[in-house]
Amino acid sequence: MSKGNALLTWISAAVASFIATGALISFYEPFYSLTFGIGLFLFVLFTLLFYRLARNTNRFKGILQSSYKKWTLPFAVLFPILLMASSAPDQSHIESRLMMVGIYLLTYAVYICLTLTLMEFLYQFDTKGTATPYSFVLYFAIPFLAWMVYFIAFFPATMTPDSLSQWGQAHSFEWSNWHPLVHTWVLTVLVQIWDSPGVLSLFQITVISLIWAYGMKSIEKYGVSYKILGLFTIVVAAWPVLGIYSISLWKDVLYSAVLFLFCILMFKMVFSKGAWLHQKHNLLLLFITSLAVAFFRHNGFPVFLVMGVFLLLVFRKQWKPLLANFVAVLAIYLVVTGPIFSALDVRPTETKEAVGIPTQQIANIVINGDLTEEQEAYVSRIMPLQDWEKYYHPYKVDPIKFSGKFDDTVIAEDMGEFLKMWSGMVANNPVLAVEAFLREASIVWQMHEPKGPGYTSNFVTNIFYNNEYGLENKVISSKATVAAQRYLDKSETYFLTTIWRPASYLLAILFLTYTAFLKYGKRGSVWLISLPVLLSVGSVAATLPAQDFRYLFSNVPLALFLVAMIWIGRGETTRSHE
Template identity: 25%
Template structure:
């Protein structure tokens, strides 16, 4: 044994490459669908080797409590994500069984995860990497507001071809409901947020008044959203520049946003998600400026007012905003617990304003209320899976489920990844559900006690895309059409009609993006890094993204959908450099 230890001590490089080769082979062998191509395996071995050697040179740092605990937490979550995720296949109702070999896989990915996240921590503290991304303060370049305008104009120019391709814009099916509501064809319904519907309706009305053409209204909407989105993303890049991020890194962010066609599509599509996500990004920037860099500046009347406005607008734009606001409020109440007299009225008052507008005002003025079925997607799916998989139910459970939807119909409409097929089924009795909300939760609990395993399976399958780094699908990635309607709204397709080139057809096949779960992990890693560095206040700007993800994990209607987590899509440049915006770790005893 002593000889073995001595051999490895004298040959650290050889030992590292040995473990790297073993690890890369195990990785490719263990991943379904990965062929054992020697070129890829060798490449993975090089990455493993670099990570092992880098971690080994800083092994004393790993002994510090927060660092090994943070690495272990992320490693455990990473390992569980890989192993559990391997049991799920998109569009497959079956959740594969666990085997004894999965224990070995869990231990392997735990080691890999700990190594990976310890290396990421070291990189965030490495002066060479820090200097490459964010130079020292003495060398920080001054940033003028003109750069904000330049960035925004570049983005607009990059997105114009997409706008022309789909002129006058893109109106998905759910957006057509907002249009129908604004035109009086449907009753008001806050499932399609009233505030957003008013914006859509007003722009279509203006277009109709100007040229008696509703298509002009859609074009006005597209232009307005494109300008707002370009302005917001341009401001994010300008703000990062002010924080000292090198221009070379910023230009990568600019190229990321300007890359067609996805961002051009989201710049014009008639969805509330781009507006909502931009408000969250602006809120993150505000919180960084006034709760992190200058904690006491948050207490100024002007800044408290700005905070309240951002919170109210965010909540009015999408219904899950109120839950994000509550999360941020609770965190800020802890941070400013010694200044409660100054912050409490604004923090709680802004939430009250949202409740008052979306409650009494919407109900009195528009007769609009939130739809109950929209908030119970996950519980409804769990109950449906129990029926489909032949789970245990008593007579009362069966009767209630049969009232909602005839029992024989669950097999036809159930999909583990999407609740819409059930809740919008012609046979689904929504009025009955609205009249029996207490019975719904009672039945849900009753079935949970008898079918815990099926409930867990459905939860994991129903949220799959928001925690797994590679299991996404293109569902709800983009929309490209104007939904069929009776108002004369249509796409004129200028490239086809004028140039005869099938631009729209070609562009439709070019959309792609990284998995949503990978974005979630980028947020999670940043949060844990803040904790590892003893910089808990730096978590505050990330709470909007965290809260948005948590609402999806509690009540998402679908297992996939980049649009629902679009704040992380446009926030990716911030997430990628955030570890270097966090100062170095505070040592014990340091204030």
């Protein structure tokens, strides 16, 4: 390329970069001092990117091979739409409809370009390096020591009323399955060792650190340098979500940890083409993990069932151990939740816990839609019509459920009638039904926190005050407490959309899993790695009661794991490291 052509290419790249930068910033924010600094950074980045693309005659040669085009082009078209819909904020700063159309089209073009560029980069990316037999200790020690800082800062744990409910059961032995009882039993056993919430904090820190170390060691066996994985583990250890959740005594934390372990086991099966299943100790680990997934949260059992079917279909040659695992876990689950629960007089979960989304849709339709006389009479039996509007909150169903006016026995006595009335209301008011669902499930799909009354409940740093058990936090190191609190608060203030909204991790999971699907040629089996979490997300979206991050905590470790997994070179997957 001559100097004149090179200069012309640079100028063209700079012009395109200027337009792209302006459109992208305008999509999210009005221009002010901070956005000018961000704009300068983006302008330089886009100029380099567009110049490289203009000079590269074989751009996207990896991901747009003939066998991949039918998948990659639709993904590159649809993923940016999902990203824009998820991240779009209030855009009142855009002054005209024509300007909005232009900004949307340009932003969409930029995101298509970025999607293809990043996919191609990761497709070609290869981080070969050395391994060491001592790396497991490194991968374990880094997060364990980092998260012990939170243990010291907020000793002995953080607890909400849900946590205290399980704490009470662990001491009274009066069992309820409102919170998964097997998880409560784990707490019951642990408090026999040390009757303090700190025992579960230490247990969670240890378990999550061990699982992370197991995942990194598994990736290292496929040629990724232990030094790079060690540096990445430092980043993971500093991730504020993981730090504060390691000492948060919610069932969601331990469930998310074992669900993440289940994803790692899927990785080992997929990358070994099922050979991992030939070892008896691996089958034992799969069995224990499957039991934990099935028992540690109510939506875990359907996740296990669906995964069991998919595993039998994908790994047909190893059907015997997989079928044995499936049948054994299913049998134990039915025995425990049936005869054993009955013998212990376990109180069942209330019906209202399973109908959160339908309840929100009914409320929105009662307030803004049309009901038949029959539907109106039925809804009035559940709660007086005037109270639906009084207690309705578009982003959480708890005010209705716990209003004292909501009679879920009407639903429990005849679920068929409830489903009939609900489906009829939805059919007559589809727009209002979809609106109610999207608002209630906002935390699942929307990166940008919606304007008030939208909210995100991210974390707590204390034990619920004035609780009946006399539990309270004790300051071990005031410096650690102040520093940890400041770190969490700043991360929430400056990184709410990226770090503290679960949808960000969900989009990362979809993008990285699809890129892995292209990179490793494992056909659809690569999706098995992320499928447990994706199924869990789907089940949460169907029953979500409020905008609490903890319900979708499993998104976080999986997304971070996939970042490291995608560093495996394409050629390394053909080698046997197990």
